[in-house]
Amino acid sequence: MKKYIPLLLTAWGIISTLAALYFLNAYHIQKNTNILFSESIALHKKAIANEAQSYNAINDCFVINRGLCDADEFKNTLQSLGDEADEIYNEISLLEREIK
Numbered sequence: 001m002k003k004y005i006p007l008l009l010t011a012w013g014i015i016s017t018l019a020a021l022y023f024l025n026a027y028h029i030q031k032n033t034n035i036l037f038s039e040s041i042a043l044h045k046k047a048i049a050n051e052a053q054s055y056n057a058i059n060d061c062f063v064i065n066r067g068l069c070d071a072d073e074f075k076n077t078l079q080s081l082g083d084e085a086d087e088i089y090n091e092i093s094l095l096e097r098e099i100k
Contacts, residue, residue, distance in 0.1 A: 037099070043088055043091050043092045043095065050081055057074065058078075061074050
């Protein structure tokens with residue numbers, strides 16, 4: 001029986017080392033995924049803020065000013081907000097591909 005103790009301890013050491021390496025790898029994968037999710041959440045917040053600005057611009061022009069706002073200025077404002085939104089959504093789609 002005593003001759004099997006070193007063999008069992010060695011086997012236990014190898015098994016525990018492999019388990020530790022597996023869980024370390026799983027931890028790093030989860031950590032990187034969490035970083036990507038955090039970046040995605042920040043981008044979604046930017047997208048929501050951009051949409052709110054668009055709705056506020058529409059509200060200011062058509063509700064508060066009753067459609068008497070400068071058409072070119074309104075168009076330029078919505079165009080710049082739309083371009084910014086397209087850029088944000090492209091970044092979000094890139095992050096979603098990375099997460100998958």
